[in-house]
Amino acid sequence: MCGVCGIVTDGPTPDRSLITSMMAQLSHRGPDGSGYLVDRGAILGQTRLAIIDTVGGVQPLSNEDGTIWVVFNGEIFNYLELARELKRSGHHFRTASDTEVIVHAWEEWGEDCFNRFNGQWAIALWDRIHRRLIMSRDRLGVRPLYYHLGPDGITFASEVKAIFTNPAVPRRLDPVGLDQIFTYWSTVAPVTPFEGIQQIPPGHLASYADGEFSVRPYWQISFPERGREASQDLEENAAGLRERLIEATRLRFERSDVPVGAYLSGGLDSSVTTAIIRNFTDAPVDTFSVRFQDAEFDEGYFQRLMAKRLDTRHQEIVVAPGDIADIFPEVVWHAESPILRSAPAPLFLLSRLVHQSGYKVVVTGEGADEMLGGYDIFREARVRGFWARDRNSALRDRAAELLYPWMARNPTQAPAFARSFFGMALDPADPAMSHRPRWNSTGALHSLLSSSMRARLETEPLTDFAEALPPDSKSWDPLARAQWLEMVTLLPGYILASQGDRMLMANSVEGRFPFLDHNVVTFANSLPARHKLFGLDEKFLLKYAFADLVPDEIRYRPKQPYRAPDAASFFAKRPPEWLQESLSTEAVLAAGVFDPRQVTGLVQKARQRAGRLGNTDNMRVLAVASTQLLHRQFIADDPARNAAEFPPQPVHIFDLIHKERHSDDEAH
Amino acid sequence: MTIAEIDRILREFTIATSSTTEDLELQALRTAIFVEDTFGLTLTDNELDASLLNDSVMLRALVIKMVGDQ
Numbered sequence: 001m002c003g004v005c006g007i008v009t010d011g012p013t014p015d016r017s018l019i020t021s022m023m024a025q026l027s028h029r030g031p032d033g034s035g036y037l038v039d040r041g042a043i044l045g046q047t048r049l050a051i052i053d054t055v056g057g058v059q060p061l062s063n064e065d066g067t068i069w070v071v072f073n074g075e076i077f078n079y080l081e082l083a084r085e086l087k088r089s090g091h092h093f094r095t096a097s098d099t100e101v102i103v104h105a106w107e108e109w110g111e112d113c114f115n116r117f118n119g120q121w122a123i124a125l126w127d128r129i130h131r132r133l134i135m136s137r138d139r140l141g142v143r144p145l146y147y148h149l150g151p152d153g154i155t156f157a158s159e160v161k162a163i164f165t166n167p168a169v170p171r172r173l174d175p176v177g178l179d180q181i182f183t184y185w186s187t188v189a190p191v192t193p194f195e196g197i198q199q200i201p202p203g204h205l206a207s208y209a210d211g212e213f214s215v216r217p218y219w220q221i222s223f224p225e226r227g228r229e230a231s232q233d234l235e236e237n238a239a240g241l242r243e244r245l246i247e248a249t250r251l252r253f254e255r256s257d258v259p260v261g262a263y264l265s266g267g268l269d270s271s272v273t274t275a276i277i278r279n280f281t282d283a284p285v286d287t288f289s290v291r292f293q294d295a296e297f298d299e300g301y302f303q304r305l306m307a308k309r310l311d312t313r314h315q316e317i318v319v320a321p322g323d324i325a326d327i328f329p330e331v332v333w334h335a336e337s338p339i340l341r342s343a344p345a346p347l348f349l350l351s352r353l354v355h356q357s358g359y360k361v362v363v364t365g366e367g368a369d370e371m372l373g374g375y376d377i378f379r380e381a382r383v384r385g386f387w388a389r390d391r392n393s394a395l396r397d398r399a400a401e402l403l404y405p406w407m408a409r410n411p412t413q414a415p416a417f418a419r420s421f422f423g424m425a426l427d428p429a430d431p432a433m434s435h436r437p438r439w440n441s442t443g444a445l446h447s448l449l450s451s452s453m454r455a456r457l458e459t460e461p462l463t464d465f466a467e468a469l470p471p472d473s474k475s476w477d478p479l480a481r482a483q484w485l486e487m488v489t490l491l492p493g494y495i496l497a498s499q500g501d502r503m504l505m506a507n508s509v510e511g512r513f514p515f516l517d518h519n520v521v522t523f524a525n526s527l528p529a530r531h532k533l534f535g536l537d538e539k540f541l542l543k544y545a546f547a548d549l550v551p552d553e554i555r556y557r558p559k560q561p562y563r564a565p566d567a568a569s570f571f572a573k574r575p576p577e578w579l580q581e582s583l584s585t586e587a588v589l590a591a592g593v594f595d596p597r598q599v600t601g602l603v604q605k606a607r608q609r610a611g612r613l614g615n616t617d618n619m620r621v622l623a624v625a626s627t628q629l630l631h632r633q634f635i636a637d638d639p640a641r642n643a644a645e646f647p648p649q650p651v652h653i654f655d656l657i658h659k660e661r662h663s664d665d666e667a668h
Numbered sequence: 669m670t671i672a673e674i675d676r677i678l679r680e681f682t683i684a685t686s687s688t689t690e691d692l693e694l695q696a697l698r699t700a701i702f703v704e705d706t707f708g709l710t711l712t713d714n715e716l717d718a719s720l721l722n723d724s725v726m727l728r729a730l731v732i733k734m735v736g737d738q
Contacts, residue, residue: 232673234680386701389710396716399697402690530677534684535702544683 002059003029003505004071004124004145005162006044008133009153010211013657019043021165021640022157023647028334029073029158029505035059035652037069037126041153042133044126046071047648049508051360052079054257057097058652060126064092066656067128068103073158074121074143075512076101077251082116098255106134114205114218118251118518122158122200128656132209139219140367140516141189141202141492144501148197154208160197160336165640170196173627173635175456178593181338182445182623183462185438186493190215193337193630202492219518221487222470222525223480229528237531238545240523245545248517249276252363253283260361260512261286261354264306264314265562266299268539268554269365269374271306273514275549277363278310287312288362290350293320294565302554309551317353319346321611324569325576332629334506335498339626340442340619342564347503355507366500367515370486371524372539373532376559378482379403381434382536385478388426388433402536405558431473432466434482439465444616445623448598465489477529566618570625571611582628591631599624669707669735677706678728696721703727709734 003026007014019036023045030047037044037060046059052075062069076082079098082105087093091104098119105113106125111134120142125134135156137145147156148169157163164171174195180187187193189201200206203219224230231237253260262274264287278285287310289303300316307314324345331345354362369375383399390396424437432439446454465485473481496513504511514520524532527541534540543555565572570579581587583603588596602620606613613621633639681702690698696718700711703721709731720726 232676234676234683382701382705386697386704389704390713393713393716395713396697398694399701402694402698402701530680530702530706534680535698535705537684540684 002049002073003027003047003158003162004045004073004122005157006042006071006124006126006133007153007155007166008042008126008208010041011152013038013040014043016043018166019045020647020651021643022162023047023651024644025162025165025640026158027644027648028508031508031648033058033650033652034647035654037654037656039069039126039128039656041131042126044069044071044124045647046073049360049510051075051256051258051510053095053097053099056095057099059099060654061095061097061099061103063103063107068106069126069128069654069656070099070102070106071124072099072102072121073145074119074123074138075252075255075510076117076119076121077255077517078116078118079255111205111218120513120516124156130209132207134205134207135200136205136218137200137202139203139518140487140496140521142496142501142511142513142516144497145200146192146197147200147206149213153211154213160192160194160634161333161639161643163197164634164638165643171635171639172196173591173593173631175453176460176462178338178453178627179446179457179460179462181340182449183439183443184465184489184493185340185442186489186497187337188465188468188489188493194634220470221484221521223473223476223484224526225472225475226477226480226529230526232528234531234541234544237527238541241520241527241541242545244517244520244523245272245514246276246280248514248520249273249363250280251517252512252514253277253281256361258360259283259286259358260363261288261357261359262312263287263350263362263364264289264303264312265365266302266306266554267365267557267560267562268542268550269368269515271365271550271554272368272542272546273363273365274306274310274312275546276514278312279549285310285312286357286359287314288350288354288357289314289316290346291316291318292346292564293318294568297563297565299560302557305551306554315353315357317346317349319349319564321565321569321572323349324564325579328569328576328625329578329629329633330506331503332626333633334502335626336502336630336634337498337626338623338630339494339498340445340622342566342569342622343562344499344503345569346564347499348506351504351507351509354509359509361510361512362504363512363514364500365515366495366511366513367491367521368539368542370483370491370495371515371521372542373479373483373529374539374559375486376403376561377434377438377486378479378533379536379538380437381478381482382533384423384426384433384437385428387423388428391426430466431469431481432464432485434478435465435485441616442619445620448594448602448620448624450592450595453593479529479533480525483525483532565611567606567613567621568611570621571606571609575607578629579625582625582632587628587632590636591628593627593631594624671732674707674731674735675728678724678731682724692718692722699727703731707731707735708738 005022122145
């Protein structure tokens with residue numbers, strides 16, 4: 001795991017100070033060293049978190065004759081198998097790194113190489129002969145890759161803050177991006193929260209040459225026609241899932257030259273991955289968990305249950321609301337996006353614990369809910385479909401209690417509440433019926449917008465994301481359509497970004513996600529819907545396939561979505577100074593996103609209730625606080641001022657113009 | 669869909685619901701959601717009956733009849 005950056009231009013070769021500034025901004029992603037190359041019209045750089053071939057895998061790295069160079073953030077987990085195949089085809093390797101596989105694979109297979117990679121990546125290849133930049137991102141968006149197209153060329157980087165070190169790149173928030181976040185919870189690639197900054201969509205590759213830029217997919221999420229899935233047999237599918245998940249976990253645990261730890265959340269997914277590590281590898285297992293002072297959010301009992309069962313060396317961090325308030329500005333700095341929940345903050349603290357414990361890599365359970373039907377939104381869609389089939393039924397209302405058992409404690413009120421919320425937008429013909437309640441309730445954030453922001457959005461109305469569903473999705477099971485919407489919006493835009501890559505990389509830790517192994521994903525997508533969500537029983541096949549490794553107490557505990565105290569983190573006690581400054585009328589007017597009177601009213605409400613707010617008001621507080629911070633950190637202030645002065649040492653320099661290689665003395 | 673396929677799915681259903689502890693009416697609704705979604709059926713309020721849906725023999729007969737009628 002690392003940071004990548006670069007500039008390719010049709011004009012003069014960029015100054016080296018630009019690339020070293022960009023690399024300095026990416027120090028947290030790669031503190032073990034850095035390197036850059038200089039060619040006519042191109043500079044490419046990388047900051048390194050050394051995990052595979054820690055000595056030999058210096059970047060940038062080239063093929064045999066130096067005509068193809070790569071900077072790479074991520075891991076190609078099947079690199080050993082690919083290297084063997086490429087060597088048999090005549091390629092010569094100088095290192096034992098997965099990075100070198102990329103240049104030889106590009107030589108051998110061209111664009112098809114990305115379909116052969118099993119991993120997580122953001123890759124930039126520089127073809128010296130054709131003077132062409134190729135960028136690629138992994139299939140599901142584990143690793144980020146942003147770019148800015150200017151009049152003379154392209155600037156790219158793992159994080160926006162690095163692109164912003166180029167003074168030629170304007171810094172503005174993008175109303176279209178904000179509109180998406182305030183509806184879908186995240187932007188949808190290529191859109192970002194910043195105007196003029198785009199991101200390579202997951203599963204895509206991009207090309208830049210002679211001033212021409214193009215992007216196209218090399219892989220797409222797909223599902224079979226309902227009723228025509230590859231196998232209907234439970235035992236066969238359970239064995240298939242088990243085999244693939246064990247292999248995916250084993251690869252991610254073993255393909256490392258440094259120790260690998262594991263996250264334990266107390267839920268099913270990380271219990272499965274950690275149990276696989278314990279039962280199918282020989283190494284001792286260090287596990288890490290985040291807990292909460294507030295019992296409403298704490299899962300400590302289940303975390304310790306699993307840690308004890310697996311006899312791991314277990315560490316935990318207990319988070320208080322004040323901790324979240326203290327670090328929230330740093331969280332936004334790393335997330336580079338407005339966020340509607342405080343949930344990334346405890347994960348920042350958890351990865352800091354991992355780093356302080358001497359670990360660079362952890363295996364985690366992200367992705368299972370998307371791939372195997374785990375989210376409440378999928379269950380809610382089932383109940384809503386049940387209501388929609390007979391809206392006049394006197395008996396169907398109670399189905400809401402199957403979703404949320406707490407409703408049984410308010411039997412006269414609960415069905416009415418559930419109907420009013422979940423019963424909205426009940427149109428079975430709507431391919432996005434599963435997501436309308438979320439989109440509509442999140443859309444309430446628009447009531448906070450300033451008049452100028454609203455006016456701007458009227459000129460660029462939000463496209464209904466349901467229109468982005470593939471044409472053949474009409475034949476999919478409704479669960480598959482809902483899964484697709486999650487995999488294209490929340491997964492890459494929030495779960496893997498703000499909560500995943502950013503919070504891990506902030507503390508120089510690489511996350512690895514077995515459930516996002518493309519063999520697991522492809523197999524999961526091929527399953528009949530009932531093997532994922534069996535009636536209302538979520539992740540049915542996962543629970544069935546790993547019944548021997550995960551105790552019933554965890555397999556059958558009610559789903560507890562990972563959450564953290566939201567507005568209560570800021571308002572239970574005296575609000576932190578940064579919040580008071582960020583939400584001041586002056587700051588709100590300066591950012592121009594929100595109406596100051598709306599913000600003042602929201603703050604008063606939050607203070608009066610000590611932050612104990614409903615779901616929508618919690619989202620409002622987080623949206624306003626994070627957007628205001630984002631504006632201050634990236635727009636009002638120059639983000640380059642926060643950067644380290646120098647890139648991580650040692651710095652390896654490849655001057656292709658003068659055909660020289662230097663070490664770090666030249667860097668400063 | 670053949671009777672053998674229906675039986676296979678209903679066997680899976682007994683595995684999936686083996687751990688539920690709701691009252692009988694909720695169990696029936698859980699079964700109804702599963703039946704409607706998996707077999708593409710719509711049950712009437714008369715058929716949303718715990719004595720019908722919570723009995724494996726009667727459930728099987730109901731599903732076979734309704735699938736056959738489709």
